[in-house]
Amino acid sequence: MFGNRHKVCSFKHTNSKLKQRWHIELFPNPAQNKITLKSKNETEDLQVEITDVWGRKVVNKRVKLKDYTTDMEIDLINGVYFVRFTNSENKINVKKLTIAK
Numbered sequence: 001m002f003g004n005r006h007k008v009c010s011f012k013h014t015n016s017k018l019k020q021r022w023h024i025e026l027f028p029n030p031a032q033n034k035i036t037l038k039s040k041n042e043t044e045d046l047q048v049e050i051t052d053v054w055g056r057k058v059v060n061k062r063v064k065l066k067d068y069t070t071d072m073e074i075d076l077i078n079g080v081y082f083v084r085f086t087n088s089e090n091k092i093n094v095k096k097l098t099i100a101k
Contacts, residue, residue, distance in 0.1 A: 022087060022089075022091040022093055023039070023040060023093070024037060024038070024039050024046075024085050024093050024095075025037070025038040025039075026083060026095045026097060029095075029096075029097055029098060030097075030098035030099065030100040031074070031097060031098070031099055031100075032099070032100070032101050033073060033074060033075065033101075034071055034072065034073050034074065035071070035072050035074060035097065036069055036070070036071050036072075037063065037065060037069060037070050037071075037072060037085075038065075038068055038069045039065050039068055039069075040068070041065070041068070042065075042066075042067065042068055043064070043065060043066055044064070044065040044087060044088070045062065045063075045064050045065075045087070045088050046062070046063050046064075046065065046085050046086065046087055047060075047061075047062055047085070047086040048060075048061050048062070048063055048072065048083065048084070048085055049061075049083070049084045049086075050074070050076070050081050050082070050083050050084075050097070051081065051082050051084070052079065052080075052081055053079070053080055053081070053082075058076060058081070059074065059076075074099075076099045077099065078099050078100055078101055079098075079099055080096060080097070080098055080099075081096070081097045081098075081099065082094055082095070082096060082097070083095045083096075083097050
């Protein structure tokens, strides 16, 4: 019916802002009572906001990374959350976090 014709579509995005995107790691995920944050920067001040799936803010905390990492104690019930990180340059990164105790 359609034969063996396949069209391949590809494109290259050259926006330099994408290449310079600020990155932060969050693990373990899923987590229980503690998460570790890791950055490529040796020290970093972060505003951490955790919201539930309905958009309710359940954690709002400032943390400081030393030696590239920091641990954060969290007391949340099982579920899915969104963690919004804002660094000192007002760059934002959002990660999904699952709590499974």
